Amino acid sequence: MRQTENIYIGFKEKTLFCLGAWLTPNLGLVEKEFAKLVLPSYEDLAMDLSALDACDVNGAILLHALIERLRKKKITVILYNLPSEAEHLLNITRLSEEASLSAIRAKESLFATIGAGAYRVYLGLTEYLSFSGQLAFSLFYALRYPSSFRIKEMLRSIQEHSIKALPIVLLTSMLIGLVIAYQSALQIQKYGADIFVVDMLVISVTRELAPLIAAIVIAGRSGSAYTAQLGVMKITEEIDAMRTMGFDPFRFIVLPNVLALMIGLPMIIFLADIMGIAGGMLAARVELGITVLEFVGRMEEIFNINHLFVGLIKGPFFALIIASIGSMRGMAVENSTDSIGINTKASVVSAIFMVIICDAIFSIIFLELGI
Amino acid sequence: MKAPVVRVRNVSTRFGEYLVHDDISFDIYEGEIFGLLGPSGYGKSTMMREMILLQEPDSGSIEVLGKEVWKLGEKEAVELRKQWGVVFQESALFSSLSVEENIALLLREYTNMSPSLIRRVVATKLEMVGLSQSDGRKYPSELSGGMKKKAALARALAMDPKLLFLDEPTSSLDPVSAAEFDSLILSLRELLGLTIVIVTHDLASIRKTLDTMVLFADKKVIARGTLQDVLKTRHPIIESFFLQ
Numbered sequence: 351m352r353q354t355e356n357i358y359i360g361f362k363e364k365t366l367f368c369l370g371a372w373l374t375p376n377l378g379l380v381e382k383e384f385a386k387l388v389l390p391s392y393e394d395l396a397m398d399l400s401a402l403d404a405c406d407v408n409g410a411i412l413l414h415a416l417i418e419r420l421r422k423k424k425i426t427v428i429l430y431n432l433p434s435e436a437e438h439l440l441n442i443t444r445l446s447e448e449a450s451l452s453a454i455r456a457k458e459s460l461f462a463t464i465g466a467g468a469y470r471v472y473l474g475l476t477e478y479l480s481f482s483g484q485l486a487f488s489l490f491y492a493l494r495y496p497s498s499f500r501i502k503e504m505l506r507s508i509q510e511h512s513i514k515a516l517p518i519v520l521l522t523s524m525l526i527g528l529v530i531a532y533q534s535a536l537q538i539q540k541y542g543a544d545i546f547v548v549d550m551l552v553i554s555v556t557r558e559l560a561p562l563i564a565a566i567v568i569a570g571r572s573g574s575a576y577t578a579q580l581g582v583m584k585i586t587e588e589i590d591a592m593r594t595m596g597f598d599p600f601r602f603i604v605l606p607n608v609l610a611l612m613i614g615l616p617m618i619i620f621l622a623d624i625m626g627i628a629g630g631m632l633a634a635r636v637e638l639g640i641t642v643l644e645f646v647g648r649m650e651e652i653f654n655i656n657h658l659f660v661g662l663i664k665g666p667f668f669a670l671i672i673a674s675i676g677s678m679r680g681m682a683v684e685n686s687t688d689s690i691g692i693n694t695k696a697s698v699v700s701a702i703f704m705v706i707i708c709d710a711i712f713s714i715i716f717l718e719l720g721i
Numbered sequence: 722m723k724a725p726v727v728r729v730r731n732v733s734t735r736f737g738e739y740l741v742h743d744d745i746s747f748d749i750y751e752g753e754i755f756g757l758l759g760p761s762g763y764g765k766s767t768m769m770r771e772m773i774l775l776q777e778p779d780s781g782s783i784e785v786l787g788k789e790v791w792k793l794g795e796k797e798a799v800e801l802r803k804q805w806g807v808v809f810q811e812s813a814l815f816s817s818l819s820v821e822e823n824i825a826l827l828l829r830e831y832t833n834m835s836p837s838l839i840r841r842v843v844a845t846k847l848e849m850v851g852l853s854q855s856d857g858r859k860y861p862s863e864l865s866g867g868m869k870k871k872a873a874l875a876r877a878l879a880m881d882p883k884l885l886f887l888d889e890p891t892s893s894l895d896p897v898s899a900a901e902f903d904s905l906i907l908s909l910r911e912l913l914g915l916t917i918v919i920v921t922h923d924l925a926s927i928r929k930t931l932d933t934m935v936l937f938a939d940k941k942v943i944a945r946g947t948l949q950d951v952l953k954t955r956h957p958i959i960e961s962f963f964l965q
């Protein structure tokens with residue numbers, strides 16, 4: 351026996367000595383020492399446990415595993431000097447010998463991982479379809495029985511998710527207008543085409559920037575709020591409680607939220623248009639010396655009301671995307687706290703992504719229509 | 722007599738103005754199943770939280786496994802915490818982990834056992850508390866109340882503690898499951914020689930499992946000892962408590 355390194359297990363003359371304290375904190379070391387042993391393939395091997403000072407349940411489990419490993423190599427193990435404590439524990443652990451083997455799980459292959467991923471995407475799509483169906487149903491129900499519609503919920507949702515979001519959306523929009531005007535002023539100045547900064551600013555803000563900024567900020571702020579609210583209600587079984595009382599959560603929570611945002615977002619976009627242009631006006635004044643009067647005069651000349659409508663019409667569509675994905679993700683929360691985090695993240699990311707795709711589709715449509 | 726595993730000496734606790742414990746002392750000996758009893762709101766859970774380093778008493782001392790718990794440094798406290806297992810009233814399983822992962826968590830964190838040994842240990846603990854291997858793969862939200870209690874017990878047993886704290890393990894269980902749980906606790910003590918501290922209201926499990934107990938009322942311990950000793954004590958609360 352080597353004394354210094356090997357404190358738990360040693361090998362000498364066909365005998366395996368177990369010694370020291372086989373207690374939970376030490377078991378990792380015992381395993382390492384066992385792995386280092388060079389065991390000759392004797393037909394039989396004695397295992398001397400007389401020097402085993404202490405052994406707990408986990409220690410007995412390890413002892414059991416080691417014996418089993420030796421037996422698999424066709425080595426017969428004979429136990430000597432088993433302390434009564436250890437014998438008792440070995441009896442407990444023997445029970446679960448079989449069970450533990452079946453618990454070993456196979457590692458997934460690459461194909462299985464890809465397949466599982468694809469299947470999840472497919473499930474996500476069907477989930478969204480079924481959600482849209484329920485949403486449409488509750489909308490028709492509300493149209494058929496208008497008195498069942500929760501107008502108060504909707505107004506509160508407008509207050510909470512549209513009006514309270516105004517400061518941050520408007521501030522962002524103004525800063526973007528300012529930055530765009532400032533950056534393009536630097537370029538345009540070189541050609542002496544100063545006044546065209548107005549064209550470029552007004553058209554880009556109203557058609558694209560204001561709707562996108564509003565939608566992205568709202569997706570981050572309100573989309574996540576829808577998911578978290580519904581998710582917590584699901585975990586605390588409030589949704590189930592509502593159902594048993596005959597309150598359909600779609601009618602009471604989801605539909606009011608969706609309609610509220612569809613009304614609120616175009617209004618937000620309109621105000622964001624104004625603030626974006628105001629920001630640009632400021633940059634034009636400072637950087638190019640274009641007065642407010644000149645700016646407005648130029649705007650009057652070039653501005654087509656269509657530009658405004660193109661931006662505003664996107665509002666309800668973006669709102670539908672944000673509110674329905676947020677609500678769907680909330681309803682998808684399962685009974686664990688983790689699930690809220692995962693779904694909230696997924697709700698914001700996929701809402702922003704879908705908004706941008708939708709925006710691209712609009713661009714193509716408007717291009718074809720020549721608006 | 723064996724050495725006490727837990728020594729509570731002159732402990733007083735107050736929440737703001739409200740005094741919960743007034744100069745309480747008692748001992749818990751090795752191998753005992755010890756009960757903290759008393760009507761609701763009389764400070765049983767608080768006493769247990771003080772023993773397991775979750776809440777500091779205002780005065781007095783508490784020794785667990787020979788260490789004065791509220792005088793320990795951070796490192797010693799971590800060492801001590803590994804030597805006991807706790808089952809909370811609401812089981813407090815981590816909802817994002819499966820039962821197996823809940824049990825394996827401490828082993829992964831605090832030992833360097835190989836994954837295959839950890840799997841064996843988890844399987845054995847599941848078996849010991851009477852859960853099947855397929856229950857182990859479930860998440861806490863997929864378990865019944867009784868199964869959650871068993872899973873929490875398996876998690877508390879993961880590191881082979883010498884000392885187990887259970888806060889109302891059988892409340893919210895039906896009488897049959899509660900009786901099953903009581904037998905489980907008795908057999909664990911039998912097999913592993915654990916010392917078990919239980920907070921409970923349940924008369925059936927008081928009769929069946931407890932060796933000794935203390936009964937809290939009016940900020941004091943009003944009775945202590947075996948069930949016979951406690952029943953012999955004359956006090957209005959004892960009569961109402963055991964006649965529920």
Ligand SMILES: Nc1ncnc2c1ncn2[C@@H]1O[C@H](COP(=O)(O)OP(=O)(O)OP(=O)(O)O)[C@@H](O)[C@H]1O
Binds near residue numbers: 762
């Ligand atoms: N964090 C706290 N802040 C203020 N008061 C508290 C706090 N925790 C407990 N208390 C009070 O201390 C008293 C004892 O509480 P404790 O939870 O220990 O009761 P208990 O005996 O376990 O009751 P139960 O059987 O209902 O669980 C109660 O009156 C409670 O209001």
Ligand SMILES: [Mg+2]
Binds near residue numbers: 765766767
């Ligand atoms: Mg309590």
